[in-house]
Amino acid sequence: MTDVRKTEFHDPAARVAQATEELHDVQGERMVLNMGPSHPATHGVLRIVLELDGEIITKADPDIGYLHRGDEKIAENMTYTQFIPYTDRLDYLAPLANNVAYALAVEKLLGIEKDLPPRCQYIRVMCEELARISSHLLGLGAFAMDLGAVTVFLLTFNEREKIYNLAESLSGARFTTSYTRIGGVMRDLPPGWTDQCRKFCEELIPALNEVETLLTRNRIWVDRVRNLAVISKEDAIDYGLSGPNLRGSGIEWDLRKNQPYLCYPDLEFDIPIGSVGDCYDRYLVRIEEIYQSVRILHQCLDKIPGGADNKTGEPVNVADGKIVLPPKDKVMTSMEELIHQFMLVTEGVNCPPGEIYFGHENPKGELGFYINSRGGGTPYRMKIRSPSFVNLSIIPKIFPGCLVSDILAILGSLDFVMGECDR
Amino acid sequence: MPALESAQKIKARFGDLISEPTEFHGEITIKISNAERIVEVCEFARKELDFNYLVDISSVDNHGEDPRWTVVYHLRGLAHGGELRLKTGVNEEKSELPSVTTVWKTADWHEREIYDMMGIRFRDHPDLRRILMWEGYPYFPLRKDFPLAGKSTDVPGIAFTKPAPLEGGPFVTLPSGKDAIEREPRVRNPEGPSS
Amino acid sequence: MQTRSEIGYDSKIEGDAIVTRVDAALNWFRKNSIWPMPMGLACCAIELMATGASRFDIARFGSEVMRFSPRQADCMIVAGTVTYKMAGAVKRIYDQMPEPKWVIAMGACASTGGMYRSYAVLQGVDNIIPVDVYVSGCPPRPEALLDALMKLQNKVAKEPVLERLTAIAALKS
Numbered sequence: 142m143t144d145v146r147k148t149e150f151h152d153p154a155a156r157v158a159q160a161t162e163e164l165h166d167v168q169g170e171r172m173v174l175n176m177g178p179s180h181p182a183t184h185g186v187l188r189i190v191l192e193l194d195g196e197i198i199t200k201a202d203p204d205i206g207y208l209h210r211g212d213e214k215i216a217e218n219m220t221y222t223q224f225i226p227y228t229d230r231l232d233y234l235a236p237l238a239n240n241v242a243y244a245l246a247v248e249k250l251l252g253i254e255k256d257l258p259p260r261c262q263y264i265r266v267m268c269e270e271l272a273r274i275s276s277h278l279l280g281l282g283a284f285a286m287d288l289g290a291v292t293v294f295l296l297t298f299n300e301r302e303k304i305y306n307l308a309e310s311l312s313g314a315r316f317t318t319s320y321t322r323i324g325g326v327m328r329d330l331p332p333g334w335t336d337q338c339r340k341f342c343e344e345l346i347p348a349l350n351e352v353e354t355l356l357t358r359n360r361i362w363v364d365r366v367r368n369l370a371v372i373s374k375e376d377a378i379d380y381g382l383s384g385p386n387l388r389g390s391g392i393e394w395d396l397r398k399n400q401p402y403l404c405y406p407d408l409e410f411d412i413p414i415g416s417v418g419d420c421y422d423r424y425l426v427r428i429e430e431i432y433q434s435v436r437i438l439h440q441c442l443d444k445i446p447g448g449a450d451n452k453t454g455e456p457v458n459v460a461d462g463k464i465v466l467p468p469k470d471k472v473m474t475s476m477e478e479l480i481h482q483f484m485l486v487t488e489g490v491n492c493p494p495g496e497i498y499f500g501h502e503n504p505k506g507e508l509g510f511y512i513n514s515r516g517g518g519t520p521y522r523m524k525i526r527s528p529s530f531v532n533l534s535i536i537p538k539i540f541p542g543c544l545v546s547d548i549l550a551i552l553g554s555l556d557f558v559m560g561e562c563d564r
Numbered sequence: 565m566p567a568l569e570s571a572q573k574i575k576a577r578f579g580d581l582i583s584e585p586t587e588f589h590g591e592i593t594i595k596i597s598n599a600e601r602i603v604e605v606c607e608f609a610r611k612e613l614d615f616n617y618l619v620d621i622s623s624v625d626n627h628g629e630d631p632r633w634t635v636v637y638h639l640r641g642l643a644h645g646g647e648l649r650l651k652t653g654v655n656e657e658k659s660e661l662p663s664v665t666t667v668w669k670t671a672d673w674h675e676r677e678i679y680d681m682m683g684i685r686f687r688d689h690p691d692l693r694r695i696l697m698w699e700g701y702p703y704f705p706l707r708k709d710f711p712l713a714g715k716s717t718d719v720p721g722i723a724f725t726k727p728a729p730l731e732g733g734p735f736v737t738l739p740s741g742k743d744a745i746e747r748e749p750r751v752r753n754p755e756g757p758s759s
Numbered sequence: 760m761q762t763r764s765e766i767g768y769d770s771k772i773e774g775d776a777i778v779t780r781v782d783a784a785l786n787w788f789r790k791n792s793i794w795p796m797p798m799g800l801a802c803c804a805i806e807l808m809a810t811g812a813s814r815f816d817i818a819r820f821g822s823e824v825m826r827f828s829p830r831q832a833d834c835m836i837v838a839g840t841v842t843y844k845m846a847g848a849v850k851r852i853y854d855q856m857p858e859p860k861w862v863i864a865m866g867a868c869a870s871t872g873g874m875y876r877s878y879a880v881l882q883g884v885d886n887i888i889p890v891d892v893y894v895s896g897c898p899p900r901p902e903a904l905l906d907a908l909m910k911l912q913n914k915v916a917k918e919p920v921l922e923r924l925t926a927i928a929a930l931k932s
Contacts, residue, residue, distance in 0.1 A: 177848065179852055185800070185804070206695060207848075208842060209842055214706055230802050233805060381668070496636075509620055517738060522625070722847065728878065
């Protein structure tokens with residue numbers, strides 16, 4: 142069976158060169174096409190100004206900022222705890238992971254990240270892996286739907302509804318959970334949550350197998366995404382890619398293994414690496430990461446200190462009254478707790494002056510917080526290093542030479558989200 | 565530790581240009597006294613010390629101090645896993661420093677964002693224009709003297725802005741006030757409380 | 760009794776034919792096939808997609824397809840934060856929709872600017888387009904969006920369609 146692409150040049154540079162040659166013969170001009178901020182591809186409000194020669198793209202210029210909400214300036218006016226709901230809405234496909242990242246960043250500034258109780262660490266790892274599964278499922282669903290495979294979208298959303306149920310029983314909100322706090326989590330696991338989580342993991346594997354049956358060896362799918370938009374290793378490092386995009390190009394870098402945090406050193410899991418760096422590799426890396434996340438979840442559920450219902454009374458917050466809100470019955474009766482409560486609510490957690498950068502392995506890549514503090518309860522400057530912002534910067538490099546119909550495949554494989562990119 | 569050794573190698577190579585490496589919570593920071601030579605230092609770090617990954621470039625507005633702008637570079641070497649922070653100061657009259665896009669291509673968009681939000685220009689940048697706000701927006705929003713609510717603007721045909729109703733807020737505590745009275749949450753809008 | 764929304768039908772008296780007012784019939788057709796144009800901007804778009812997915816099926820309310828082209832849609836669901844940069848595009852797309860058209864402002868950010876009181880966020884999409892139903896929540900649950908859709912259907916059912924059409928015809932002649 143002949144390869145669909147055999148009739149065309151594979152090398153994008155050669156394609157562009159051939160297009161330019163033809164241009165001298167035909168009295169044609171390059172067409173500027175505006176792929177506007179509102180379009181059916183469900184990645185958010187991204188505008189790309191394309192310069193086309195017929196169907197071949199010769200130049201692409203992304204125009205972002207349509208969802209710029211001013212998060213960094215808002216952060217300078219809020220205490221650290223007041224900013225937690227804003228972190229939910231950064232990468233709104235995996236809000237639990239953003240919460241964990243922000244809490245870890247502020248705890249690094251305070252210097253207490255090693256003092257987190259083990260139960261809290263395991264709960265946070267479980268939240269993060271659930272968020273990873275949720276984000277990859279939606280990324281795959283949107284990727285497939287944009288290329289026409291609508292069934293995959295409905296299958297993955299069905300599984301995501303189960304994650305929403307888990308998040309709702311954990312924190313009260315389906316997504317935008319605002320679950321973590323500085324020094325711990327909002328509350329302990331509700332009874333029955335671990336059984337629900339185990340059941341979800343068991344049901345996820347057959348659903349994911351079905352998605353793989355539909356896509357991975359599907360002739361149409363493979364033809365559409367194979368050898369498309371190959372990102373070389375040097376380019377991936379030079380442009381600062383992270384997450385599955387970096388690993389799809391063959392670089393072994395995962396912050397959970399290379400700069401571990403929480404209880405990841407105690408857990409066994411593998412990092413999938415791609416070989417070619419095309420869209421198909423990135424798709425496979427994401428699918429395999431979901432399987433690895435399920436593996437991590439099973440280990441956490443088995444190993445969590447205190448067990449499912451915490452009969453031994455393991456703490457979930459750091460035992461420091463100046464960081465974590467004291468229990469309400471103590472607040473109403475004891476003077477010291479009342480003062481702590483008052484200071485924490487009005488002035489926020491008192492952080493030492495200094496600056497830190499904390500990078501966290503989000504589903505989309507490396508979410509980093511650079512917090513420059515001059516003491517007190519509000520940051521002086523908070524910079525959010527968002528993975529989608531950096532991942533999008535490679536578009537002017539990989540689009541030229543591709544066809545217009547490949548755009549959605551490339552955007553789907555890069556898997557970005559505009560809430561995070563524009564902040 | 566690779567980061568501390570690398571910082572000392574940079575100090576050995578460039579001498580007085582570089583400050584002594586400081587350490588805070590496991591992170592090494594070095595300051596570069598002359599922002600014009602940032603490209604040399606970055607090239608040395610990339611080629612000799614194998615810091616091939618630029619994680620982030622940030623900018624800080626030290627309102628009321630001199631130099632007003634601090635530009636912060638976060639470097640990482642993927643092979644050895646070391647991380648280093650370079651800081652350099654730019655004063656307000658100049659508000660310009662050379663771009664490091666020749667060293668790492670990812671600096672392109674980071675520097676565009678710094679230009680958009682703070683107004684610091686980067687010399688020899690391939691395409692320095694606004695990235696998050698629209699072309700023609702007259703202010704630099706992340707500066708400390710720009711209010712959170714924003715100011716009225718109108719670029720006809722493109723966009724308009726109106727100040728957001730903050731109802732007298734936001735009530736912010738002062739970072740590092742000397743006592744509780746100073747730290748009390750109060751309106752700290754640079755333009756004064758809006759009615 | 761003069762009513763615009765009731766379709767009274769008694770099989771014993773009328774048999775196989777329904778006799779009703781033109782208003783009521785037209786409104787009934789319109790309200791049961793509102794095709795939304797999802798202006799999905801931010802996090803609320805994910806809940807909008809969840810409303811369209813299998814668990815909270817929006818198709819059973821008649822919104823069978825999410826029409827991404829404004830010229831083929833009835834109702835624009837503004838889901839997410841509208842920034843000043845995006846406001847021009849939203850207004851232009853609203854202008855492209857043919858009459859009759861309605862707008863649902865989904866979520867806190869679309870209704871009033873939400874928790875983003877900053878220099879770049881339009882404080883409520885009703886500053887640029889007329890809104891029919893506001894849904895609160897951050898993000899609103901899919902059930903809340905479906906409730907808003909039902910409220911919109913009730914509003915559509917009460918519209919004096921025939922009066923408007925005859926008035927327009929009178930103006931033209």
